[in-house]
Amino acid sequence: MLLTTLMIGLVLGGTYALVALGLSMQYGIARIMNLAHGEFMIAAAFCAYVLFNGAGLPPLVTLLIALPLGYGLSWLVYSVMMHPLVKRAPNRGQLEADSILATFGLLFILQGIMLLVFGSDFTSYSYLNHPINLWGTNIAANRLVAFIVSLTLGLGLYVLITRTRWGATLRAVALSPASAPLVGIQVDKVARQAFAIGGSLAAGGGVLVSMFVTFSAAGGVVFTMKALIVVIMGGTGNLMGAIIAGLALGIIETFVTSYIDPGLSLASVYILFIIVLLWRPQGLFGTARS
Amino acid sequence: MVQKLLKPLLIMGGGAGLAAAPVVLSEYALGFMVSVMSYVTLATAWAMFSGPTRYISLATVAFYGTGAYTVAVLSETLPYPLVLLTALAIGVVLAAFVGMATLRLAGIYFVVFSFGLAELVRQLITWFEVNVTGTLGRYIFLPFETQHIYWQLLALAGFTIGLGAWIRRTRLGLAPKVIGDDEVVAAHSGIALARTKVMLFVVSAALMTLAGAIQSPRWVYIEPGIVFNPTVSFLTVIMALLGGAGRLWGPTLGVIPLMVLFEWLSANFPDHFSILLGALFILIVFLLPNGVLSALEGWMKSAKGQSNGKTIEEAQT
Structure with a gap:
């Protein structure tokens, strides 16, 4: 029982980590606080559901469509909505406020569209739903697959960002958007890419979550909340921190929901958040900022 | 001289006219006015904190719902004024706790926390009701008719605007403006950053809690899912922004056109309500970043400026 709970928590945490990683890219590099992040995720979950039920397409194939589609759509959102705000904002604080308000509006639009198309009922589908025996515990195959894919995606991105030249330009913009142009980095282009990658990860996370969780059109907000908390717990802009914090959050939430x-579920997450805020405001893995 | 006398006279006349409104209005129109007064209170209270500090609070309904639910729990056991006082106390404690945990840090922590606060409170209340008291969903039987609720809310809205006007003239009101402009300068000129922010947040949250508490008898049946409706937070922000969160009368001015619009939208496009609302919200953020009042003033300034030249500066002051 204990081991099963731990495994289920770890699997849930894997998807939290992936979604939070997306948010961390958007907030840490593109400086956009995207409150509609969870809506992108739920939209992808519905895509997976429709394609699976309608065309018999397995979610893992949908994932291959969702990742580039999420990238393209987020790229568009950044170009149309966020770019004018970035241009207008005199300082970071103003951009933060403007982006929170604009994406808050976007949240209601996307949620409204999904409510209109799919209704407010909880949805799920059954894919790879047979148990696999792992160290004496039974875990559904779909959870295991989702966990492996999300960790592969998350760690892959981590390696790209920490080990490649392209990753170095992203980190440079995250660290200091004012000095990055001095070494020939196009901040605007990098910010757009980072925002689009964030959206791509949200879409991927949505497809993976849809394989083993029941979801509804109004459920995006809760995912956004958890992703935001993971980002802050991991330390703003700290990708490895976000991955570890995501896994931890999944485990703690699963323990609370199955034993208490x-x-x-949300209350447990928030209590953890308060403890982190009071004890280490810079995040568990963040470095102190002035 | 005349202008100095005119303003209080206008406000008193307007207040008296509004107080007499139940005599002429139909039950439906009065119900609409109850919502207007409630949102005037919420939007003005929201702007009291978020306007000058520029910390966007998405937690309005957490306090509003707490107030409403407190009345639902206590209305049978305590006399009404005591129920309101208890609701107020709970709102103050909740806001002080949230403020002290988050407002010492960067603004983003506060936004993240306020984003989920309503959902958190809703979950905790639901859990408590299901596991401890065993009654989810409560009835409120208070001997109030619509006009009684209307008068209470009118008084609260008036008080909120008055308080807003008063705070603007005190050190407490000036401090957040400096904080909003530049935190470093504020800290260097001896402003206690965290204490100022927490105090303003508590005052604003207390007013929101009272608005929820007073309006709660209108529902009759109350459930956590009904009173913690995130649309309330959303509407409050959009109204305050439309009028201009930096102005005393801005939020009030934003409430009236938007209430009319919402009433029309929810009657004619009930399924598209949130889509249209979201689009409107984005439009306001893009086109009127400082609200209608500032935009109007800007236009008038440029129009007058062409004909009168420099005299505008003097006329303004």
Whole structure:
């Protein structure tokens, strides 16, 4: 029982980590606080559901479509909506406020469209739903696959960003958008890419989550909240921190829901958040900022 | 001289006219006015904190719902004024706790926390009701008719605007403006950053809690899912922004056109409500970043400026 809970928590945490990684790219590099992040995720989950039920397409194939589609759509959102705000903002604080407000509006638009198309019921589908025996515990195959794919994607991105030249330009913009142009980096282009990658990860996370979780059109907000908390717990802009914090959050949430009460999933997350805020405001893995 | 006398007279006359409104208005129109007064309170209270500090609070409904739910729990056991006082106290404690945990840090922590606060409170109340008291969903039987609720809310809205006007003239009101412009300068000129922010947040949250508490008898049946409706937070922000969160009368001015619009939208496009609302919200952020009042003033300034030249500067002050 204990081991099963731990495994399920780890799997859930894997997808949290992936979605939070996306948010971290958007906030840490593109400086956009995207409150509609979870809506992108739910939209991808519905895509997977429709393609699976309608065309018999397995979610892993949908994933190959969702990643580039998420990238393209987020690229468009950045170009149309965020870019004018970035140009207008005199300082970072103003951009933060403007982007929060604009994406707050986007949240309601996307949620409204999904409510209109799919209704407010909870949805799920059954794919790879047979148990696999792992170290004496049974875990559904779909959870295992989702976990492996999300960790591969997350760690792959981490390696790209920490080990390649392209990753170095991203980190340069994250560190200091004012000095990056001095070494020939096009900040605008990099920010756009980072925002689009963030959206791509949200879409990927949505497809993976849809394989083993019931979801609804109004459920994006809760995913956004958890992703935001993971980003802050991991330390703003710290990708490895976000991965570890995501996994930890998944485990803690699963323990609370299975041993205490399923209704307290968000409460457990928030209590953890408060403890982190009071104890290490810079995040578990962040470095102190002035 | 005349202008100095005119303003209080206008406000008093307007207040008296609004107080007499239940005599002429139909039940439906009065219900609409109840919502207007409630949102005037919420939007003005929101702007009291978020306007000058530029910390966007998405937690309005957390306090509003707490107020409403407190009345639902206590209305049978305590006399009404005590119920309101208890609601107020709970709102103050909740806001102080949230403020002290988040407002010492960068603004983003506060936004993230406020984003989920309503959902958190809703989950905790639901859990408590299901596991401890065993009653999810409560009835409120208070001997109030619509006009009684209307008068209470009118008084609260008036008080909120008055308080807003008063705070603007005190050190407490000036401090957040400096904080909003530049935190470093504020800290160097001896402003206690965290204490100022927490105090303003608590005052604003207390007013929101009272608005929820007073309006709660209108529902009759209350459930956590009903009173913690995230649309309330959303509408409050959009109204305050439309009018201009930096102005005393800005939020009030934003409430009236938007309430009319929402009433029309929810009657004619109930399924598209949130899509249209979201689009409108984005438009306001893009086109009127400082609200209608500032935009109007800007236009008038440029129009007058062409004909009168420099005299505008003097007329303004």
